[in-house]
Amino acid sequence: MGLMIRSSAIHAAGCYTTAPIRKGVRVVEYTGPRLRKAEADQIYEDSPITYLFGIGSRSIVIDGHGAAMFLNHSCDPNCETDEIGDRVWILAIRNIAPGEELTYDYNLYDGDEDEADCNCGAPACRKTMYSPAEIARRERVAKRKKKK
Ligand SMILES: [Zn+2]
Structure with a gap:
């Protein structure tokens, strides 16, 4: 599979395909060492x-x-992640043409205070990389803070 890392309009660098990718194909594995969440937060x-x-x-x-x-986040992505056991694959959810940037929806869930603004440019952009469930949770927390 021909993948290329180069600068991206979405964020710093992005991952692009040099070959057509058919819907349903496992594009690349999300590789790296496994850490306990607490350990990673510390590092x-x-x-x-x-x-x-x-x-x-x-x-x-x-x-x-x-x-x-x-791979950058997009609110209108061409890939999604697929967990198989303790391995994670990037899976094409539509046919992708050579030269296209590969993206998936990060659906961030980590409830810290960091902003995660989205600039993906999709018409349906939700302006944040947090998942809809996490957005709802954060709105509830914000409301509670206002009442104080
Ligand atoms: Zn977006």
């Missing part, structure tokens, strides 16, 4: 950018190393 406490991918019950994260960590 990356002061880093603005991390490439951690929560798996299983989310108590274990993959510390991304490899092409898959360069």
